[in-house]
Amino acid sequence: MTNPLILKLEQRDQLSVEERRILEGTTSRIKEFRPNEDIVREGETMEFSCLLLEGWTSRNKTLANGRHAITALHVMGDFVDLHSLLLRPMDQTVTAITPCRMALVPHESLREITRHHPHLARMLWLSTLIDAAIHRQWLFAMGQLSSAGQLAHLICELYLRLQSVGQARDLSFTFPITQVLLADVLGISPVHVNRTVQELRRENLITWTGMLIRIEDWDRLSRSADFDPAYLNLSKVPR
Amino acid sequence: MTNPLILKLEQRDQLSVEERRILEGTTSRIKEFRPNEDIVREGETMEFSCLLLEGWTSRNKTLANGRHAITALHVMGDFVDLHSLLLRPMDQTVTAITPCRMALVPHESLREITRHHPHLARMLWLSTLIDAAIHRQWLFAMGQLSSAGQLAHLICELYLRLQSVGQARDLSFTFPITQVLLADVLGISPVHVNRTVQELRRENLITWTGMLIRIEDWDRLSRSADFDPAYLNLSKVPR
DNA sequence: CGGTGGATTGAGTGGCGTCAACCTGAGTGG
DNA sequence: CCACTCAGGTTGACGCCACTCAATCCACCG
Numbered sequence: 001m002t003n004p005l006i007l008k009l010e011q012r013d014q015l016s017v018e019e020r021r022i023l024e025g026t027t028s029r030i031k032e033f034r035p036n037e038d039i040v041r042e043g044e045t046m047e048f049s050c051l052l053l054e055g056w057t058s059r060n061k062t063l064a065n066g067r068h069a070i071t072a073l074h075v076m077g078d079f080v081d082l083h084s085l086l087l088r089p090m091d092q093t094v095t096a097i098t099p100c101r102m103a104l105v106p107h108e109s110l111r112e113i114t115r116h117h118p119h120l121a122r123m124l125w126l127s128t129l130i131d132a133a134i135h136r137q138w139l140f141a142m143g144q145l146s147s148a149g150q151l152a153h154l155i156c157e158l159y160l161r162l163q164s165v166g167q168a169r170d171l172s173f174t175f176p177i178t179q180v181l182l183a184d185v186l187g188i189s190p191v192h193v194n195r196t197v198q199e200l201r202r203e204n205l206i207t208w209t210g211m212l213i214r215i216e217d218w219d220r221l222s223r224s225a226d227f228d229p230a231y232l233n234l235s236k237v238p239r
Numbered sequence: 240m241t242n243p244l245i246l247k248l249e250q251r252d253q254l255s256v257e258e259r260r261i262l263e264g265t266t267s268r269i270k271e272f273r274p275n276e277d278i279v280r281e282g283e284t285m286e287f288s289c290l291l292l293e294g295w296t297s298r299n300k301t302l303a304n305g306r307h308a309i310t311a312l313h314v315m316g317d318f319v320d321l322h323s324l325l326l327r328p329m330d331q332t333v334t335a336i337t338p339c340r341m342a343l344v345p346h347e348s349l350r351e352i353t354r355h356h357p358h359l360a361r362m363l364w365l366s367t368l369i370d371a372a373i374h375r376q377w378l379f380a381m382g383q384l385s386s387a388g389q390l391a392h393l394i395c396e397l398y399l400r401l402q403s404v405g406q407a408r409d410l411s412f413t414f415p416i417t418q419v420l421l422a423d424v425l426g427i428s429p430v431h432v433n434r435t436v437q438e439l440r441r442e443n444l445i446t447w448t449g450m451l452i453r454i455e456d457w458d459r460l461s462r463s464a465d466f467d468p469a470y471l472n473l474s475k476v477p478r
Numbered sequence: 479c480g481g482t483g484g485a486t487t488g489a490g491t492g493g494c495g496t497c498a499a500c501c502t503g504a505g506t507g508g
Numbered sequence: 509c510c511a512c513t514c515a516g517g518t519t520g521a522c523g524c525c526a527c528t529c530a531a532t533c534c535a536c537c538g
Contacts, residue, residue: 088476122353128371129367139377143308147494178516178517180515187383192494195519197517233326233327437486479538482537485532492528495525497521497522500517503515508511
């Protein structure tokens with residue numbers, strides 16, 4: 001089974017045999033995490049970065065008053081704290097949502113890549129730039145869309161991200177997130193999440209039973225969220 | 240007068256003489272923009288990136304229904320679309336708020352830097368990572384803070400960012416943003432922006448007359464916003 | 479001196495928050 | 509095999525924050 005980071009990057013640009021070999025080589029140290037376990041904590045200074053091989057994680061921040069914010073969701077193939085290579089200390093906590101398998105990649109290996117493999121280094125940079133583009137899109141959605149639009153936007157995005165690493169097809173995917181967590185993602189109350197989900201169901205845009213989400217009408221769903229996948233940079237061009 | 244990008248990067252790590260020379264060399268082509276003029280538009284593919292030498296810009300996105308979102312504010316020293324080196328096409332539009340002076344840096348020069356100057360390349364990467372950290376912080380603020388907290392957070396952040404490039408001191412700075420634009424930043428209505436500003440004034444946290452904002456009580460202001468400057472990475476460490 | 483952009487204020491409304499109860503299915507232990 | 513627990517989802521009642529619509533005020537400027 002091929003490394004999901006390679007899968008993810010090769011969606012965006014061709015990797016050479018050597019580049020693939022280097023990436024494989026850096027992902028030898030593996031660690032497992034249980035649901036709800038912190039992978040890295042705000043304030044820590046890291047000596048390695050964590051590549052998510054399997055499972056879902058959230059990037060989150062807890063307030064003094066106990067409220068939580070989730071500022072990112074990560075899936076297979078995401079380098080959940082690649083930025084800790086240059087940013088110190090960690091600005092936010094990363095927590096396992098499901099059981100997770102992570103590769104711990106030493107910063108020294110990454111620094112080696114920036115020294116000797118400029119194209120591969122640009123691809124790693126790219127991966128953090130896509131994260132940033134997703135953040136911007138969430139900011140747009142949070143500020144300007146209705147809660148239903150915001151949820152629709154999230155569902156469209158996650159479907160494409162999962163599809164690009166072979167984790168979704170036929171307009172449906174496994175979504176292991178409770179409505180309480182979703183509230184922290186969308187910045188609304190858990191009760192209102194429930195009503196928002198029902199709104200999308202009532203409009204026959206999605207079905208969501210157990211952990212399975214199925215998009216019933218991609219066109220109307222994406223239109224309702226002003227969703228344009230361009231920001232995900234899912235095309236293979238020289239970078 | 241020294242290049243504000245050098246100023247900004249040297250807050251975070253030492254640059255060598257050669258690195259400074261290279262940066263100076265890439266910023267020779269200058270272009271001016273008038274207020275409200277688009278600098279780069281969503282959907283365009285760039286051959287150069289724009290370094291903001293003077294003025295303020297917004298990164299923004301307009302919806303089908305005419306609503307606007309502002310996902311970032313940029314000031315002197317910010318590379319407003321450095322990510323266009325690797326992301327194609329531009330995901331959002333960048334617009335001048337005040338008169339702006341920009342250096343247009345060819346992507347080929349930047350790619351050269353990634354090939355032959357790994358440390359400088361990491362510093363450019365760092366600058367996009369700080370942008371991303373700011374996005375995450377805005378997401379947190381937008382989702383979990385009251386509108387007053389959110390505004391307080393923005394004011395704290397901008398003060399430190401401006402101070403780090405010599406554009407603010409003594410807890411006050413020039414803020415050339417109308418309440419209507421601020422509404423697009425905060426994701427609330429212009430009327431509510433006004434009431435939120437008055438709330439901060441009533442609490443004697445800030446004064447804001449004309450384009451001048453003065454922070455009257457940094458401690459209470461930052462506490463009211465759960466503001467922790469760590470995410471701005473304003474300390475000089477090897478990167 | 480009227481026009482214009484921006485700030486301010488008031489009135490009425492609705493989306494979303496809180497609180498609280500209730501339902502369901504899965505897991506556990508007697 | 510059933511009572512119990514618990515997490516997660518669902519629903520209703522009620523209130524407030526923030527929205528919209530509108531009018532007014534002010535400073536600046538051609």
